[in-house]
Amino acid sequence: MDFSLSPDDHALSATKVHWLVRSNYLIRATSFAALFVAIGMHMLEQGYGAVAWGLLALQFLAYPHLVFRHARSVRDSLRTELFFLTLDALLVGIWAAALGFPTWIAFTMFIGCALNNATIQGWRGMLTAFLAYFGGALLWVIGAGFRHAPDTGFSSVALCMVGLTIYVLGVGNVTFIRNHKLRDTRKTLRQREQTLLKANLELEARLSNIQRLQAELQDQAIRDPLTGLYNRRYFNETLERELARAQRDTSSLCLMMIDLDHFKQVNDTHGHPAGDEILRLFGAMLRANARAGDIPCRYGGEEFLLLMPKIPLESARQRAEQLRAEFAARVAQVGEYSIQATLSIGIAAYPEHGDTPDVLTQAADLALYLAKQEGRNRVAVFAAS
Numbered sequence: 250m251d252f253s254l255s256p257d258d259h260a261l262s263a264t265k266v267h268w269l270v271r272s273n274y275l276i277r278a279t280s281f282a283a284l285f286v287a288i289g290m291h292m293l294e295q296g297y298g299a300v301a302w303g304l305l306a307l308q309f310l311a312y313p314h315l316v317f318r319h320a321r322s323v324r325d326s327l328r329t330e331l332f333f334l335t336l337d338a339l340l341v342g343i344w345a346a347a348l349g350f351p352t353w354i355a356f357t358m359f360i361g362c363a364l365n366n367a368t369i370q371g372w373r374g375m376l377t378a379f380l381a382y383f384g385g386a387l388l389w390v391i392g393a394g395f396r397h398a399p400d401t402g403f404s405s406v407a408l409c410m411v412g413l414t415i416y417v418l419g420v421g422n423v424t425f426i427r428n429h430k431l432r433d434t435r436k437t438l439r440q441r442e443q444t445l446l447k448a449n450l451e452l453e454a455r456l457s458n459i460q461r462l463q464a465e466l467q468d469q470a471i472r473d474p475l476t477g478l479y480n481r482r483y484f485n486e487t488l489e490r491e492l493a494r495a496q497r498d499t500s501s502l503c504l505m506m507i508d509l510d511h512f513k514q515v516n517d518t519h520g521h522p523a524g525d526e527i528l529r530l531f532g533a534m535l536r537a538n539a540r541a542g543d544i545p546c547r548y549g550g551e552e553f554l555l556l557m558p559k560i561p562l563e564s565a566r567q568r569a570e571q572l573r574a575e576f577a578a579r580v581a582q583v584g585e586y587s588i589q590a591t592l593s594i595g596i597a598a599y600p601e602h603g604d605t606p607d608v609l610t611q612a613a614d615l616a617l618y619l620a621k622q623e624g625r626n627r628v629a630v631f632a633a634s
Contacts (some may be wrong), residue, residue, distance in 0.1 A: 267327040269369065270320045272426060277337070278313040280361055280416040284354075285309035287408035288344070291351055294402050308340060334369070338362035338378040344383025349398030350386075357409040358382075361416045368424060419556040464552040473547040475525060476532025484546040484554055488606045491544075491558050495599055503565035506553040507535075507572075510591045510625040512551035523583040526588055530581050540571055554613075560629065562598040569594045569628040577626060591626035593617060602631045 316333045320326045341358035348354060356576060359382050366374030401409075479487070488504070495502040509515075509531065516524040528551065535545045535553060544556040557565055573592045581588045595616025603609035612631040615630035620629035 258316040266321050267330065267345065268323045268426070268430070270317070270326045270330045272422075273330055273334070273365070274313065274317040274320075276365065276416065277316070281309040281313050283408060283411060283415055284341075284358065287357070287405050287411075288348065288354055288376075290408060291348065291354060291401055291405040292444070294405070295398075308344065312340075319470070330364045331370070334362070334366050334374070335377055335381045338366070338381035339385040342382040342387075343389045345382075346386040346395075347393070349396040351401045351405070352399045353401050353409040357416075363406050364417070382517050435450055443572045467619060473532075476528055476535075476547050478532050478535065478553070481546065484544065484548065484556065485606065488556060488610070491556060492599060492604070492606060492609070495558065495606070500559050501561055503557045503562060504597050504599075504609055504613045505557065505565065505569055505598075506548070506595045506610075506617045507553040507555065508617055508621070509551040510593055510621075515588060515590065519583060519586050519588060523581075523586060523588060525585045527533035527581055527588060530566055530579065531576060531590075534572070534576060534579070538575075562596070562601065565598065566628060566630060569596055573626065573628055593620040593625045595620055595626045595631065596628065597631040602633075 260620045285305060286434070289302075292301060294304065317334075320333065323329050338359075340360060344621045345351075345355040345358055359378075362382055363375050363378040366378035368374075370377070413576045471479055473480045491502060494500075509527065512524065512527070515527055528547075531553070532545075532547065535555060539545045539555065540557070542558050544554075546554040546556070557568070560568075573594055577589070577591045579589070581590075595613050595618070597603060597609050597612035597616055599609055602612040616629045616631040619632075623629065
């Protein structure tokens with residue numbers, strides 16, 4: 250029946266009267282009243298005077314109500330109640346010595362205090378009750394001398410038995426109340442744990458959704474909405490970073506600038522939806538032809554860029570020819586129209602044609618201009634001449 254107190258019990262008692270204070274009040278008032286009758290019967294047999302009777306009434310009739318009233322008035326009612334439990338043992342120890350240690354009365358008072366302290370504070374409480382009880386008895390012996398009168402009458406013994414029975418039943422009731430409260434608390438905690446777990450899962454789902462949306466927003470910020478390719482802003486940032494890496498690794502880097510030939514005529518003849526379909530078609534083809542490390546971009550309008558790290562110039566030219574031929578052979582079906590378009594491609598390489606983003610981009614643009622001058626639907630490599 251050890252229901253040792255936790256920090257939460259003290260925190261609770263700091264705000265209101267702890268339930269244990271109320272339970273102990275009922276046990277103390279009932280058991281002390283029974284002890285009053287038992288000790289009173291013994292005192293009648295021994296012929297004690299009025300002063301002893303007055304002290305008896307103060308101790309066993311008034312005391313339980315006074316300590317409860319005081320415990321209700323303080324901030325930490327539980328801590329005060331623990332003090333009074335120790336005081337109970339001290340005072341009944343004094344009474345046991347004063348009465349001459351009558352066997353049943355002394356035993357009943359000792360076992361009652363020890364039991365109550367043990368159920369609340371475990372072995373520590375039992376030891377505290379033991380020390381307080383015999384400490385009280387020792388105080389009386391030091392002050393008034395030792396007297397041993399173990400005999401008690403039948404009526405006193407019977408009343409002690411009744412009082413001790415009431416006390417044990419009261420402690421059992423407190424234990425039941427405590428266990429019932431613990432069950433309710435555990436049930437509430439389980440419900441709160443389930444609620445908290447559900448809230449955590451919902452929060453994790455929301456956080457995951459927020460992260461997904463953030464990733465989508467970040468991706469949308471660097472991609473062209475029509476073709477799904479990277480946009481010009483992302484290309485400018487990436488080109489500068491890749492050039493720095495190529496310089497650090499002393500590796501090559503090629504830039505392919507691509508233009509859809511006569512794209513304005515497609516829009517004028519078949520309408521902008523047809524032009525958009527051609528752009529989407531080429532965007533998908535450019536993504537499919539890009540390597541893992543390549544950066545395909547829509548530069549603006551019908552112009553595209555393909556940044557190719559770590560590739561020789563000749564390999565870049567061959568890839569450009571393959572892309573040009575594949576697109577020229579592709580027929581786009583837009584409504585009732587079959588549209589076929591071609592590409593002009595200009596290529597520039599690092600470090601041969603430029604070592605800064607602006608110079609390299611300008612070189613690729615000049616190569617593209619050369620491809621158009623030479624009749625379009627062709628690939629041209631930058632040449633300084």
